[in-house]
Every structure is written in C-alpha cells, then in structure tokens.
Amino acid sequence: MKKARNVIGLPIICVQSGKQVGTAKDLLMGDEWQIEAVLLETKHWFSATSCILWKDVISLGEDAITINNEEAISRLDESMAYTSLINGDRKVKGMPVLTINGQQLGVVDDVYLDQELGNTVVGYELTEGFISDLKEGRKWLPLPESVTLGEDAIIVPVHCNELLEEIFISKEE
Numbered sequence: 469m470k471k472a473r474n475v476i477g478l479p480i481i482c483v484q485s486g487k488q489v490g491t492a493k494d495l496l497m498g499d500e501w502q503i504e505a506v507l508l509e510t511k512h513w514f515s516a517t518s519c520i521l522w523k524d525v526i527s528l529g530e531d532a533i534t535i536n537n538e539e540a541i542s543r544l545d546e547s548m549a550y551t552s553l554i555n556g557d558r559k560v561k562g563m564p565v566l567t568i569n570g571q572q573l574g575v576v577d578d579v580y581l582d583q584e585l586g587n588t589v590v591g592y593e594l595t596e597g598f599i600s601d602l603k604e605g606r607k608w609l610p611l612p613e614s615v616t617l618g619e620d621a622i623i624v625p626v627h628c629n630e631l632l633e634e635i636f637i638s639k640e641e
Contacts, residue, residue: 469580469590470528472553480508480520481532489538490518496550497560501589501611503581504550506533508541517544528586551617553579565594565609565622571629574607576622592622593635608633 472495480490490508496519498504505519524540525533535541551558565573574594582588594607609624609632616623 469583470586471593472579472581472589475506475528475533475581475586476554478529479532480506481534482537483526483534484537487538489535489541490520492533494555495553496544497553497589498550499617501615503587503589504548505544507544507552507555517546518542519544522587525587528581560617560622563620563622565592565624565628567624567626567628569626571626573609573624573629573632577606580608594632604634606635608635 475495476492478492479488480492481488492506493509494507495503496505496507503522505521506525508518508520510517518541520533520535520540521542524535526536527534549558551560553559554561560576560579563576565576567573574596576592577595578593579589580591580593582590589611591608591610594609596604596607609628612624612628612631614625
C-alpha cells in the first residue's frame with residue numbers, strides 16, 4: 469500500500485519528452501473513494517488550476533508520476549464536486565471518523581492507496597492527537613463497505629471500532 473501523502477510533491481514526467489511538467493499538489497477523489505485527478509502546483513499566483521485526470525496517468529511510481537505527453541494536462545473543472553486529500557473546502561485530512569452510534573475513532577491524517585493501480589483508497593490512517601500518537605501510535609482502519617463522507621465527518625458502520633489496528637510499522641510495503 470502507498471500513503472497518499474507520499475504522492476504529494478512527486479514530479480510529473482512526460483515519457484515522450486522526459487520533461488518534468490509539474491509537481492503533484494493534491495489528489496482529488498470521487499464519491500467511490502477513487503482518485504479522479506492529480507492537482508498540479510500552480511506556477512503563478514493568478515494562473516488557472518491545472519490537473520491530470522487519472523485516466524491519463526501511466527504510472528504512479530515511487531519517485532515520479534508518469535504521463536504520456538503534455539496534452540494530458542487540463543484545467544480543473546470547478547463544477548465537479550471532488551473531495552481533496554489536503555486542500556480546499558472538501559478535504560479528507562482532518563475530518564473526524566465516527567461510527568453510526570456516535571463513537572469517534574480518530575481523525576484522518578492520511579489515506580492508503582492500493583498497490584496495483586494506486587487510484588483506490590483502501591484505508592485510513594487515524595490520529596487522536598500528537599500526545600496520543602507518541603504514547604499509543606496511530607491507528608489503521610481498512611475502508612469499510614459503506615462510508616458516508618459528510619460535510620463535517622466521515623460516518624462508518626459500528627463494527628469498524630473492532631477493525632482498528634495500531635500501526636507499529638508503516639502499512640506501506
């Protein structure tokens with residue numbers, strides 16, 4: 469599994485030219501916890517927000533994201549309701565995860581992506597705060613079968629409190 473936070477900051481490389489065309493600023497997710505696009509760092513203050521749709525990504529590697537050519541870069545469609553990982557009004561990082569019966573399991577610090585394609589969220593890394601992280605470590609919650617991504621919280625089934633695992637070593641493999 470790959471942490472989404474490790475994708476942020478990766479260079480975007482065109483395989484046809486070998487040129488770096490940008491840097492990953494954020495990941496934009498759809499309703500089904502699939503990565504839909506990679507948001508690029510803006511070069512100028514007032515420039516339009518650019519992205520690369522996931523369908524145009526060749527590979528998500530350890531050291532770079534590769535695309536075929538520069539034509540894969542497009543303007544972000546502001547009318548689409550994406551959820552971002554770390555930026556914007558609809559971001560996952562920092563959202564509390566609550567069970568249906570109101571038990572808070574933690575706050576999302578990161579998400580894990582599947583190893584194969586790298587575009588599907590397979591779980592959350594939860595924190596209960598800095599002191600708790602030092603004393604007890606963070607927790608791993610596999611993505612449950614039903615999740616409600618609300619405006620102020622992520623709601624999961626009651627049995628998810630039994631699925632929590634402490635992270636002693638990174639889930640990345």
